Amino acid sequence: MAIDTAERTATKTTAPQQPAPRWRNRESLTAWLFILPSLIGFLIFTAGPVVAAGVISLLNWNLFSPPQWAGLRNFARLGPDPTFWSALGNTAYFTLLSVPLTIVVSLALALLLNQGLRRVAVFRSLLLLPYATITVAVAFVWIWLYIPHDGLVNAVLGLIGIDGPAWLISDGWAMPALILMSVWKSFGFGMVVFLAGLQAIPQQLYEAARVDGTSPWQTFRNITLPMLSPALFFVIVTSIIGSFQVFDQALIMTNGGPGTRTTTLVMYIYRTGFENYDQGYAAAQSLVLFGFIVLITAAQFTFQRRLVHYDN
Protein backbone atom coordinates (compact mmCIF):
# COMPACT_ATOMS: atom_id res chain seq x y z
CA MET A 1 0.00 0.00 0.00
CA ALA A 2 2.77 2.40 0.87
CA ILE A 3 5.38 1.06 -1.47
CA ASP A 4 6.16 4.30 -3.18
CA THR A 5 6.50 6.21 0.07
CA ALA A 6 8.55 3.35 1.43
CA GLU A 7 11.19 3.73 -1.25
CA ARG A 8 11.23 7.43 -0.78
CA THR A 9 11.93 7.27 2.94
CA ALA A 10 14.38 4.42 2.61
CA THR A 11 16.89 6.91 1.26
CA LYS A 12 16.53 9.34 4.16
CA THR A 13 15.95 7.21 7.23
CA THR A 14 18.67 8.68 9.43
CA ALA A 15 17.05 10.96 12.01
CA PRO A 16 19.05 13.58 13.97
CA GLN A 17 21.51 12.02 16.43
CA GLN A 18 20.61 11.84 20.12
CA PRO A 19 22.36 14.63 22.08
CA ALA A 20 23.38 12.64 25.18
CA PRO A 21 25.99 9.98 24.39
CA ARG A 22 26.34 8.79 28.00
CA TRP A 23 22.80 7.39 27.80
CA ARG A 24 23.73 5.51 24.75
CA ASN A 25 24.23 2.02 26.16
CA ARG A 26 21.09 2.14 28.23
CA GLU A 27 19.21 3.59 25.30
CA SER A 28 20.30 0.78 22.98
CA LEU A 29 19.14 -1.73 25.56
CA THR A 30 15.77 0.02 25.86
CA ALA A 31 15.49 0.16 22.08
CA TRP A 32 16.08 -3.56 21.71
CA LEU A 33 13.46 -4.29 24.35
CA PHE A 34 10.96 -2.21 22.39
CA ILE A 35 11.85 -3.86 19.08
CA LEU A 36 12.25 -7.46 20.18
CA PRO A 37 8.57 -8.59 20.23
CA SER A 38 8.12 -7.33 16.68
CA LEU A 39 11.57 -8.40 15.47
CA ILE A 40 11.34 -12.03 16.59
CA GLY A 41 8.00 -12.50 14.86
CA PHE A 42 9.13 -10.53 11.82
CA LEU A 43 12.30 -12.60 11.35
CA ILE A 44 10.52 -15.94 11.79
CA PHE A 45 7.30 -15.26 9.91
CA THR A 46 8.07 -12.55 7.34
CA ALA A 47 11.78 -12.07 6.58
CA GLY A 48 12.73 -15.72 7.07
CA PRO A 49 10.04 -17.02 4.68
CA VAL A 50 11.19 -14.55 2.01
CA VAL A 51 14.67 -16.10 2.08
CA ALA A 52 13.19 -19.59 2.38
CA ALA A 53 11.07 -19.01 -0.74
CA GLY A 54 14.31 -18.64 -2.70
CA VAL A 55 15.70 -21.87 -1.26
CA ILE A 56 12.48 -23.88 -1.72
CA SER A 57 12.28 -22.78 -5.37
CA LEU A 58 15.55 -24.69 -5.91
CA LEU A 59 14.19 -27.91 -4.44
CA ASN A 60 12.09 -30.78 -5.65
CA TRP A 61 9.83 -31.21 -2.65
CA ASN A 62 6.33 -32.50 -1.88
CA LEU A 63 6.54 -31.93 1.93
CA PHE A 64 6.16 -35.64 2.70
CA SER A 65 9.43 -37.07 1.36
CA PRO A 66 12.88 -35.50 1.91
CA PRO A 67 13.60 -32.58 -0.45
CA GLN A 68 15.92 -33.09 -3.41
CA TRP A 69 18.14 -30.46 -4.99
CA ALA A 70 16.65 -29.33 -8.27
CA GLY A 71 18.83 -26.34 -9.13
CA LEU A 72 17.05 -24.09 -11.60
CA ARG A 73 14.91 -26.88 -13.01
CA ASN A 74 11.72 -25.51 -11.44
CA PHE A 75 12.22 -22.27 -13.35
CA ALA A 76 13.02 -24.18 -16.53
CA ARG A 77 9.73 -26.08 -16.19
CA LEU A 78 7.80 -22.82 -16.59
CA GLY A 79 8.77 -22.45 -20.27
CA PRO A 80 7.00 -25.52 -21.68
CA ASP A 81 4.11 -25.42 -19.15
CA PRO A 82 0.96 -24.35 -21.05
CA THR A 83 -1.06 -23.77 -17.85
CA PHE A 84 1.54 -21.30 -16.59
CA TRP A 85 1.39 -19.28 -19.82
CA SER A 86 -2.37 -19.38 -19.84
CA ALA A 87 -2.43 -18.21 -16.18
CA LEU A 88 -0.02 -15.42 -17.04
CA GLY A 89 -2.12 -14.41 -20.04
CA ASN A 90 -5.34 -14.48 -18.02
CA THR A 91 -3.79 -12.36 -15.27
CA ALA A 92 -2.55 -9.84 -17.85
CA TYR A 93 -6.00 -9.76 -19.51
CA PHE A 94 -7.65 -9.22 -16.13
CA THR A 95 -5.22 -6.43 -15.25
CA LEU A 96 -5.38 -4.67 -18.63
CA LEU A 97 -9.17 -4.42 -18.47
CA SER A 98 -9.95 -4.11 -14.76
CA VAL A 99 -7.40 -1.41 -13.89
CA PRO A 100 -8.41 1.18 -16.53
CA LEU A 101 -12.10 0.48 -15.88
CA THR A 102 -11.69 0.84 -12.12
CA ILE A 103 -9.77 4.10 -12.57
CA VAL A 104 -12.38 5.57 -14.94
CA VAL A 105 -15.31 4.59 -12.68
CA SER A 106 -13.54 5.82 -9.52
CA LEU A 107 -12.59 9.12 -11.12
CA ALA A 108 -16.03 9.70 -12.66
CA LEU A 109 -17.76 9.09 -9.33
CA ALA A 110 -15.27 11.26 -7.42
CA LEU A 111 -15.91 14.10 -9.90
CA LEU A 112 -19.66 13.56 -9.53
CA LEU A 113 -19.49 13.67 -5.72
CA ASN A 114 -17.32 16.78 -5.89
CA GLN A 115 -20.03 18.89 -7.56
CA GLY A 116 -20.94 20.73 -4.36
CA LEU A 117 -23.43 18.16 -3.10
CA ARG A 118 -24.81 18.61 0.41
CA ARG A 119 -24.78 14.96 1.50
CA VAL A 120 -21.44 13.93 0.00
CA ALA A 121 -20.48 11.81 3.03
CA VAL A 122 -23.65 9.70 2.79
CA PHE A 123 -23.18 8.89 -0.91
CA ARG A 124 -19.47 8.30 -0.34
CA SER A 125 -20.22 5.75 2.41
CA LEU A 126 -22.85 3.93 0.37
CA LEU A 127 -20.64 3.80 -2.71
CA LEU A 128 -17.74 2.54 -0.59
CA LEU A 129 -19.85 -0.32 0.75
CA PRO A 130 -18.81 -2.97 -1.83
CA TYR A 131 -15.17 -2.33 -0.90
CA ALA A 132 -16.02 -3.24 2.73
CA THR A 133 -17.83 -6.53 1.98
CA ILE A 134 -16.43 -10.06 2.10
CA THR A 135 -15.23 -11.05 -1.37
CA VAL A 136 -16.34 -14.67 -0.97
CA ALA A 137 -19.85 -13.67 0.15
CA VAL A 138 -20.49 -11.16 -2.61
CA ALA A 139 -18.93 -13.55 -5.15
CA PHE A 140 -21.92 -15.84 -4.50
CA VAL A 141 -24.39 -13.04 -5.23
CA TRP A 142 -22.58 -12.31 -8.47
CA ILE A 143 -22.87 -15.95 -9.51
CA TRP A 144 -26.59 -15.54 -8.93
CA LEU A 145 -26.67 -12.24 -10.88
CA TYR A 146 -24.90 -13.97 -13.80
CA ILE A 147 -27.29 -16.94 -14.03
CA PRO A 148 -27.66 -17.63 -17.80
CA HIS A 149 -30.90 -16.76 -19.63
CA ASP A 150 -32.97 -15.22 -16.82
CA GLY A 151 -30.43 -13.95 -14.29
CA LEU A 152 -30.70 -10.30 -13.25
CA VAL A 153 -27.85 -9.14 -15.50
CA ASN A 154 -29.34 -10.84 -18.56
CA ALA A 155 -32.86 -9.74 -17.61
CA VAL A 156 -31.68 -6.12 -17.66
CA LEU A 157 -29.83 -6.68 -20.95
CA GLY A 158 -33.02 -8.26 -22.32
CA LEU A 159 -34.92 -5.01 -21.63
CA ILE A 160 -32.73 -3.25 -24.18
CA GLY A 161 -32.98 -6.14 -26.61
CA ILE A 162 -29.63 -7.81 -25.93
CA ASP A 163 -29.56 -11.58 -25.61
CA GLY A 164 -26.95 -11.90 -22.83
CA PRO A 165 -24.26 -14.62 -22.87
CA ALA A 166 -23.96 -17.50 -20.39
CA TRP A 167 -21.33 -15.40 -18.54
CA LEU A 168 -19.46 -17.60 -16.05
CA ILE A 169 -19.72 -20.80 -18.10
CA SER A 170 -18.95 -19.13 -21.41
CA ASP A 171 -15.39 -19.35 -22.81
CA GLY A 172 -15.33 -15.76 -23.95
CA TRP A 173 -17.41 -14.04 -21.25
CA ALA A 174 -16.23 -15.68 -18.00
CA MET A 175 -13.25 -13.35 -17.64
CA PRO A 176 -15.18 -10.14 -18.47
CA ALA A 177 -17.76 -11.26 -15.88
CA LEU A 178 -15.03 -11.55 -13.23
CA ILE A 179 -13.64 -8.18 -14.29
CA LEU A 180 -17.02 -6.45 -13.94
CA MET A 181 -17.49 -7.93 -10.46
CA SER A 182 -13.96 -6.89 -9.45
CA VAL A 183 -14.46 -3.32 -10.66
CA TRP A 184 -17.67 -3.17 -8.59
CA LYS A 185 -15.83 -4.55 -5.55
CA SER A 186 -12.84 -2.19 -5.69
CA PHE A 187 -13.80 1.16 -7.26
CA GLY A 188 -14.63 2.66 -3.83
CA PHE A 189 -10.98 2.77 -2.81
CA GLY A 190 -9.90 4.90 -5.78
CA MET A 191 -13.04 7.03 -5.47
CA VAL A 192 -12.20 8.00 -1.88
CA VAL A 193 -8.56 8.77 -2.76
CA PHE A 194 -9.61 10.89 -5.78
CA LEU A 195 -12.29 12.72 -3.81
CA ALA A 196 -9.72 13.69 -1.16
CA GLY A 197 -7.35 14.74 -3.94
CA LEU A 198 -10.04 16.86 -5.65
CA GLN A 199 -10.97 18.57 -2.41
CA ALA A 200 -7.32 19.50 -1.88
CA ILE A 201 -7.07 21.43 -5.19
CA PRO A 202 -7.01 25.19 -4.40
CA GLN A 203 -10.25 26.88 -5.55
CA GLN A 204 -8.27 29.92 -6.82
CA LEU A 205 -7.04 27.81 -9.73
CA TYR A 206 -10.62 27.21 -10.87
CA GLU A 207 -11.59 30.85 -10.33
CA ALA A 208 -8.63 31.96 -12.43
CA ALA A 209 -9.72 29.53 -15.15
CA ARG A 210 -13.27 30.89 -15.03
CA VAL A 211 -11.97 34.45 -15.42
CA ASP A 212 -9.97 33.29 -18.46
CA GLY A 213 -13.12 31.66 -19.85
CA THR A 214 -11.67 28.17 -20.35
CA SER A 215 -14.03 25.33 -21.28
CA PRO A 216 -14.88 22.61 -18.73
CA TRP A 217 -12.79 20.10 -20.69
CA GLN A 218 -9.75 22.45 -20.74
CA THR A 219 -10.16 23.05 -17.01
CA PHE A 220 -10.22 19.30 -16.41
CA ARG A 221 -7.30 18.68 -18.76
CA ASN A 222 -5.07 21.53 -17.53
CA ILE A 223 -5.94 21.90 -13.84
CA THR A 224 -7.77 18.89 -12.40
CA LEU A 225 -5.77 16.13 -14.07
CA PRO A 226 -2.26 17.52 -13.31
CA MET A 227 -3.22 18.36 -9.73
CA LEU A 228 -4.68 14.89 -9.29
CA SER A 229 -1.79 13.04 -10.92
CA PRO A 230 -0.05 11.92 -7.68
CA ALA A 231 -3.30 10.34 -6.45
CA LEU A 232 -3.90 8.82 -9.90
CA PHE A 233 -0.41 7.39 -9.95
CA PHE A 234 -0.85 5.89 -6.50
CA VAL A 235 -4.19 4.27 -7.35
CA ILE A 236 -2.86 2.89 -10.66
CA VAL A 237 0.18 1.33 -8.95
CA THR A 238 -1.82 -0.27 -6.12
CA SER A 239 -4.57 -1.44 -8.52
CA ILE A 240 -2.08 -3.17 -10.80
CA ILE A 241 -0.34 -4.86 -7.88
CA GLY A 242 -3.72 -5.92 -6.47
CA SER A 243 -5.05 -7.24 -9.78
CA PHE A 244 -1.91 -9.30 -10.33
CA GLN A 245 -2.82 -11.10 -7.11
CA VAL A 246 -6.51 -11.73 -7.92
CA PHE A 247 -7.67 -15.03 -6.43
CA ASP A 248 -10.81 -15.10 -4.22
CA GLN A 249 -13.48 -14.25 -6.80
CA ALA A 250 -11.91 -16.50 -9.47
CA LEU A 251 -11.82 -19.45 -7.06
CA ILE A 252 -15.43 -19.01 -5.97
CA MET A 253 -17.13 -17.85 -9.16
CA THR A 254 -15.45 -19.95 -11.86
CA ASN A 255 -12.86 -22.13 -10.08
CA GLY A 256 -10.51 -21.15 -12.89
CA GLY A 257 -12.79 -22.37 -15.66
CA PRO A 258 -14.19 -22.96 -18.20
CA GLY A 259 -11.02 -24.98 -18.89
CA THR A 260 -8.26 -22.66 -17.73
CA ARG A 261 -9.93 -19.49 -19.08
CA THR A 262 -9.97 -17.76 -15.68
CA THR A 263 -7.07 -19.53 -13.95
CA THR A 264 -4.95 -16.68 -12.58
CA LEU A 265 -1.31 -16.78 -11.48
CA VAL A 266 -2.15 -16.92 -7.78
CA MET A 267 -4.70 -19.66 -8.38
CA TYR A 268 -2.10 -21.67 -10.28
CA ILE A 269 0.37 -21.19 -7.40
CA TYR A 270 -2.34 -22.41 -5.01
CA ARG A 271 -3.08 -25.46 -7.14
CA THR A 272 0.58 -26.33 -7.62
CA GLY A 273 1.45 -25.96 -3.95
CA PHE A 274 -1.66 -27.19 -2.17
CA GLU A 275 -3.44 -29.52 -4.59
CA ASN A 276 -0.42 -31.08 -6.35
CA TYR A 277 1.95 -30.59 -3.37
CA ASP A 278 4.73 -29.46 -5.69
CA GLN A 279 6.13 -26.88 -3.26
CA GLY A 280 9.37 -26.18 -5.14
CA TYR A 281 7.55 -25.41 -8.38
CA ALA A 282 4.95 -23.29 -6.55
CA ALA A 283 7.73 -21.27 -4.87
CA ALA A 284 9.37 -20.70 -8.27
CA GLN A 285 6.05 -19.46 -9.65
CA SER A 286 5.58 -17.09 -6.71
CA LEU A 287 9.03 -15.59 -7.33
CA VAL A 288 8.16 -15.08 -10.99
CA LEU A 289 4.97 -13.29 -9.88
CA PHE A 290 7.09 -11.10 -7.62
CA GLY A 291 9.44 -10.42 -10.54
CA PHE A 292 6.55 -9.20 -12.69
CA ILE A 293 5.31 -6.91 -9.92
CA VAL A 294 8.79 -5.42 -9.51
CA LEU A 295 9.17 -4.89 -13.27
CA ILE A 296 5.76 -3.22 -13.67
CA THR A 297 6.27 -1.02 -10.63
CA ALA A 298 9.74 0.02 -11.81
CA ALA A 299 8.32 0.88 -15.25
CA GLN A 300 5.62 2.99 -13.61
CA PHE A 301 8.13 4.91 -11.54
CA THR A 302 10.08 5.66 -14.72
CA PHE A 303 6.95 7.07 -16.36
CA GLN A 304 6.04 8.92 -13.19
CA ARG A 305 8.97 11.33 -13.61
CA ARG A 306 7.51 12.58 -16.85
CA LEU A 307 3.78 12.51 -16.13
CA VAL A 308 3.17 13.15 -12.45
CA HIS A 309 3.09 16.70 -11.20
CA TYR A 310 4.26 17.24 -7.62
CA ASP A 311 3.66 20.52 -5.85
CA ASN A 312 7.13 21.23 -4.56
Next chain:
Amino acid sequence: MTTNLKHNLVVFTCFVVTALTLTPVVMMVLVAFQSDTESMAATPSFWPSSWHPENLTRAFDLVPLGKYLLNTIYFAAGTTLLETITAALAAYAFARLDFPGRSWLFGVYLATLMIPSQVTLIPQFVLVAKLHGIDTWPGMILPHAFTAIGVFLLRQFFLGIPRDYEEAARLDGANRWQAFVRVIVPLAVPVIATLAVFKFIGQWNNLLWPLIISNSDATRTASVGLQVFQDTNGTQWNLLLMAATVTTVPLIVLFFLTQRWFVRGITMSGLGGR
Protein backbone atom coordinates in the same frame (compact mmCIF):
# COMPACT_ATOMS: atom_id res chain seq x y z
CA MET B 1 -32.16 28.38 -12.85
CA THR B 2 -29.53 26.47 -14.81
CA THR B 3 -27.42 25.89 -11.66
CA ASN B 4 -30.54 24.51 -10.00
CA LEU B 5 -31.13 22.18 -12.94
CA LYS B 6 -27.51 21.08 -12.89
CA HIS B 7 -27.70 20.42 -9.15
CA ASN B 8 -30.81 18.29 -9.54
CA LEU B 9 -29.17 16.35 -12.35
CA VAL B 10 -26.13 15.65 -10.14
CA VAL B 11 -28.34 14.49 -7.26
CA PHE B 12 -30.38 12.30 -9.62
CA THR B 13 -27.24 10.69 -11.07
CA CYS B 14 -25.91 10.09 -7.55
CA PHE B 15 -29.10 8.27 -6.61
CA VAL B 16 -29.06 6.11 -9.77
CA VAL B 17 -25.38 5.18 -9.36
CA THR B 18 -25.81 4.41 -5.66
CA ALA B 19 -28.88 2.24 -6.36
CA LEU B 20 -26.96 0.32 -9.03
CA THR B 21 -23.97 -0.14 -6.72
CA LEU B 22 -26.09 -1.44 -3.86
CA THR B 23 -28.17 -3.81 -6.04
CA PRO B 24 -25.95 -6.91 -5.51
CA VAL B 25 -25.95 -6.42 -1.72
CA VAL B 26 -29.71 -5.84 -1.64
CA MET B 27 -30.31 -8.90 -3.85
CA MET B 28 -28.19 -11.01 -1.50
CA VAL B 29 -30.55 -10.16 1.36
CA LEU B 30 -33.76 -10.50 -0.70
CA VAL B 31 -32.95 -13.95 -2.11
CA ALA B 32 -31.89 -15.07 1.39
CA PHE B 33 -35.53 -14.74 2.46
CA GLN B 34 -37.13 -16.50 -0.54
CA SER B 35 -38.67 -19.97 -0.34
CA ASP B 36 -36.72 -23.00 -1.62
CA THR B 37 -38.82 -23.37 -4.77
CA GLU B 38 -38.76 -19.66 -5.55
CA SER B 39 -34.98 -19.29 -5.10
CA MET B 40 -34.21 -22.36 -7.20
CA ALA B 41 -36.77 -21.84 -9.96
CA ALA B 42 -35.44 -21.83 -13.52
CA THR B 43 -36.48 -18.20 -13.78
CA PRO B 44 -35.07 -16.39 -10.72
CA SER B 45 -37.41 -13.94 -9.07
CA PHE B 46 -36.17 -10.76 -7.49
CA TRP B 47 -38.66 -9.65 -4.86
CA PRO B 48 -39.62 -12.58 -2.52
CA SER B 49 -43.26 -13.55 -3.05
CA SER B 50 -43.28 -14.83 0.52
CA TRP B 51 -40.78 -14.12 3.33
CA HIS B 52 -38.99 -16.98 5.10
CA PRO B 53 -37.08 -15.78 8.15
CA GLU B 54 -36.65 -19.44 9.19
CA ASN B 55 -33.98 -19.64 6.46
CA LEU B 56 -31.70 -18.06 9.05
CA THR B 57 -31.93 -21.00 11.47
CA ARG B 58 -31.89 -23.49 8.59
CA ALA B 59 -28.58 -22.05 7.35
CA PHE B 60 -27.14 -22.33 10.87
CA ASP B 61 -28.31 -25.97 11.00
CA LEU B 62 -26.53 -26.89 7.76
CA VAL B 63 -23.12 -25.54 8.78
CA PRO B 64 -21.93 -24.13 12.15
CA LEU B 65 -21.99 -20.52 10.97
CA GLY B 66 -21.88 -19.20 14.54
CA LYS B 67 -18.67 -21.09 15.18
CA TYR B 68 -17.21 -19.84 11.89
CA LEU B 69 -18.04 -16.25 12.81
CA LEU B 70 -16.49 -16.66 16.23
CA ASN B 71 -13.38 -18.16 14.59
CA THR B 72 -13.23 -15.22 12.19
CA ILE B 73 -13.31 -12.83 15.13
CA TYR B 74 -10.51 -14.78 16.87
CA PHE B 75 -8.42 -14.77 13.72
CA ALA B 76 -9.00 -11.12 12.80
CA ALA B 77 -8.78 -9.77 16.37
CA GLY B 78 -5.75 -11.93 17.23
CA THR B 79 -3.67 -10.81 14.26
CA THR B 80 -4.82 -7.20 14.67
CA LEU B 81 -3.99 -6.97 18.39
CA LEU B 82 -0.62 -8.67 18.04
CA GLU B 83 0.41 -6.65 15.02
CA THR B 84 -0.75 -3.30 16.40
CA ILE B 85 0.96 -3.69 19.77
CA THR B 86 4.29 -5.07 18.52
CA ALA B 87 4.37 -2.60 15.62
CA ALA B 88 3.75 0.39 17.91
CA LEU B 89 6.58 -0.66 20.22
CA ALA B 90 9.04 -1.25 17.38
CA ALA B 91 7.99 1.91 15.56
CA TYR B 92 8.70 3.95 18.68
CA ALA B 93 12.23 2.56 18.91
CA PHE B 94 12.85 3.23 15.20
CA ALA B 95 11.49 6.77 15.48
CA ARG B 96 12.96 7.91 18.79
CA LEU B 97 15.70 5.70 20.19
CA ASP B 98 19.26 5.56 18.99
CA PHE B 99 20.95 2.20 18.67
CA PRO B 100 23.61 0.70 16.44
CA GLY B 101 22.19 -0.80 13.25
CA ARG B 102 18.94 1.13 13.40
CA SER B 103 18.74 2.29 9.80
CA TRP B 104 20.04 -1.04 8.57
CA LEU B 105 17.36 -2.97 10.46
CA PHE B 106 14.63 -0.57 9.38
CA GLY B 107 15.82 -1.11 5.81
CA VAL B 108 15.22 -4.85 6.23
CA TYR B 109 11.63 -4.13 7.32
CA LEU B 110 11.13 -1.79 4.35
CA ALA B 111 12.54 -4.31 1.91
CA THR B 112 9.74 -6.78 2.69
CA LEU B 113 6.98 -4.20 2.08
CA MET B 114 6.86 -4.76 -1.65
CA ILE B 115 6.96 -8.55 -1.57
CA PRO B 116 3.53 -10.04 -2.32
CA SER B 117 2.09 -12.38 0.31
CA GLN B 118 2.13 -15.28 -2.18
CA VAL B 119 5.94 -15.40 -1.96
CA THR B 120 5.87 -16.07 1.77
CA LEU B 121 2.80 -18.32 1.53
CA ILE B 122 4.63 -21.58 0.81
CA PRO B 123 7.50 -21.14 3.32
CA GLN B 124 4.99 -20.04 5.98
CA PHE B 125 2.90 -23.12 5.28
CA VAL B 126 5.97 -25.39 5.44
CA LEU B 127 7.04 -23.76 8.72
CA VAL B 128 3.61 -24.10 10.31
CA ALA B 129 3.32 -27.71 9.10
CA LYS B 130 6.75 -28.62 10.52
CA LEU B 131 5.83 -27.04 13.88
CA HIS B 132 2.55 -29.02 13.92
CA GLY B 133 0.61 -25.78 13.73
CA ILE B 134 -1.91 -26.83 11.07
CA ASP B 135 -5.46 -26.22 12.29
CA THR B 136 -4.27 -24.45 15.47
CA TRP B 137 -4.68 -20.81 16.51
CA PRO B 138 -0.94 -20.05 16.73
CA GLY B 139 -0.57 -21.49 13.22
CA MET B 140 -3.42 -19.32 11.95
CA ILE B 141 -2.48 -16.08 13.69
CA LEU B 142 1.29 -15.80 14.13
CA PRO B 143 2.37 -15.83 10.45
CA HIS B 144 0.07 -12.90 9.70
CA ALA B 145 0.80 -10.72 12.72
CA PHE B 146 4.27 -9.38 11.88
CA THR B 147 4.13 -7.52 8.59
CA ALA B 148 6.26 -4.42 8.07
CA ILE B 149 3.44 -2.07 7.07
CA GLY B 150 2.35 -1.31 10.65
CA VAL B 151 5.88 -0.54 11.80
CA PHE B 152 6.39 1.66 8.75
CA LEU B 153 3.17 3.71 9.09
CA LEU B 154 3.44 4.20 12.85
CA ARG B 155 7.11 5.20 12.64
CA GLN B 156 6.17 7.88 10.08
CA PHE B 157 3.53 9.22 12.47
CA PHE B 158 5.78 9.11 15.57
CA LEU B 159 8.47 11.07 13.69
CA GLY B 160 5.93 13.87 13.26
CA ILE B 161 5.23 14.23 17.00
CA PRO B 162 7.31 17.14 18.39
CA ARG B 163 10.11 15.90 20.65
CA ASP B 164 9.26 18.58 23.24
CA TYR B 165 6.11 16.75 24.35
CA GLU B 166 8.15 13.77 25.36
CA GLU B 167 11.05 15.80 26.79
CA ALA B 168 8.63 17.47 29.20
CA ALA B 169 7.54 14.09 30.54
CA ARG B 170 11.15 12.93 30.69
CA LEU B 171 12.14 15.99 32.78
CA ASP B 172 9.35 15.05 35.20
CA GLY B 173 11.16 11.78 35.69
CA ALA B 174 9.28 9.51 33.30
CA ASN B 175 11.35 6.75 31.72
CA ARG B 176 11.07 5.78 28.05
CA TRP B 177 8.31 3.26 28.68
CA GLN B 178 6.23 5.77 30.64
CA ALA B 179 6.80 8.44 28.01
CA PHE B 180 5.67 6.00 25.33
CA VAL B 181 2.52 4.94 27.18
CA ARG B 182 1.51 8.35 28.53
CA VAL B 183 2.56 10.73 25.76
CA ILE B 184 3.07 8.94 22.44
CA VAL B 185 0.27 6.35 22.48
CA PRO B 186 -2.54 8.80 23.39
CA LEU B 187 -1.44 11.10 20.56
CA ALA B 188 -1.32 8.20 18.11
CA VAL B 189 -4.75 6.75 18.89
CA PRO B 190 -6.35 7.81 15.56
CA VAL B 191 -3.51 6.32 13.50
CA ILE B 192 -3.40 3.14 15.56
CA ALA B 193 -7.19 2.82 15.21
CA THR B 194 -6.94 3.29 11.43
CA LEU B 195 -4.26 0.64 11.20
CA ALA B 196 -6.30 -1.72 13.38
CA VAL B 197 -9.52 -1.26 11.36
CA PHE B 198 -7.72 -2.01 8.08
CA LYS B 199 -5.95 -5.03 9.46
CA PHE B 200 -9.18 -6.37 10.99
CA ILE B 201 -11.23 -5.96 7.81
CA GLY B 202 -8.40 -7.35 5.68
CA GLN B 203 -8.11 -10.46 7.84
CA TRP B 204 -11.88 -10.92 7.99
CA ASN B 205 -11.67 -11.11 4.20
CA ASN B 206 -8.60 -13.36 4.09
CA LEU B 207 -9.44 -16.55 2.20
CA LEU B 208 -6.16 -18.10 1.06
CA TRP B 209 -4.40 -18.50 4.43
CA PRO B 210 -7.34 -20.02 6.40
CA LEU B 211 -8.07 -22.18 3.34
CA ILE B 212 -4.70 -23.93 3.61
CA ILE B 213 -4.21 -23.84 7.41
CA SER B 214 -7.62 -24.68 8.85
CA ASN B 215 -9.04 -28.08 7.99
CA SER B 216 -11.75 -28.54 10.61
CA ASP B 217 -14.47 -26.51 12.29
CA ALA B 218 -12.02 -25.77 15.13
CA THR B 219 -10.37 -22.90 13.22
CA ARG B 220 -12.43 -22.56 10.02
CA THR B 221 -13.30 -18.92 9.31
CA ALA B 222 -16.42 -17.52 7.65
CA SER B 223 -14.79 -17.07 4.21
CA VAL B 224 -13.70 -20.71 4.11
CA GLY B 225 -16.97 -21.80 5.74
CA LEU B 226 -18.93 -20.22 2.89
CA GLN B 227 -16.84 -22.10 0.38
CA VAL B 228 -17.54 -25.34 2.28
CA PHE B 229 -21.23 -24.44 2.32
CA GLN B 230 -21.18 -24.11 -1.47
CA ASP B 231 -19.38 -27.44 -1.87
CA THR B 232 -21.69 -29.44 0.38
CA ASN B 233 -25.06 -27.85 -0.36
CA GLY B 234 -24.73 -26.98 -4.02
CA THR B 235 -26.71 -23.99 -5.13
CA GLN B 236 -29.57 -23.86 -2.69
CA TRP B 237 -29.60 -20.15 -3.33
CA ASN B 238 -31.75 -18.93 -0.44
CA LEU B 239 -29.65 -20.69 2.22
CA LEU B 240 -26.32 -19.96 0.50
CA LEU B 241 -27.11 -16.26 0.27
CA MET B 242 -28.49 -16.28 3.82
CA ALA B 243 -25.11 -17.63 4.96
CA ALA B 244 -23.38 -14.97 2.85
CA THR B 245 -25.59 -12.29 4.41
CA VAL B 246 -24.89 -13.50 7.94
CA THR B 247 -21.11 -13.36 7.40
CA THR B 248 -21.18 -9.99 5.64
CA VAL B 249 -23.51 -8.05 7.95
CA PRO B 250 -21.08 -7.85 10.92
CA LEU B 251 -18.42 -6.45 8.60
CA ILE B 252 -20.83 -3.89 7.12
CA VAL B 253 -21.87 -2.81 10.63
CA LEU B 254 -18.20 -2.51 11.60
CA PHE B 255 -17.59 -0.49 8.44
CA PHE B 256 -20.32 2.03 9.28
CA LEU B 257 -19.14 2.30 12.90
CA THR B 258 -15.50 2.87 11.97
CA GLN B 259 -15.82 4.59 8.62
CA ARG B 260 -14.22 7.77 9.92
CA TRP B 261 -10.98 5.83 10.39
CA PHE B 262 -11.59 3.72 7.33
CA VAL B 263 -11.88 6.72 4.99
CA ARG B 264 -9.01 8.41 6.79
CA GLY B 265 -6.85 5.33 6.26
CA ILE B 266 -7.57 5.28 2.53
CA THR B 267 -6.85 8.97 2.05
CA MET B 268 -3.77 8.71 4.26
CA SER B 269 -2.33 5.93 2.12
CA GLY B 270 -3.37 7.73 -1.07
CA LEU B 271 -2.03 11.17 -0.32
CA GLY B 272 0.92 9.64 1.49
CA GLY B 273 1.96 8.70 -2.04
CA ARG B 274 3.29 12.21 -2.44
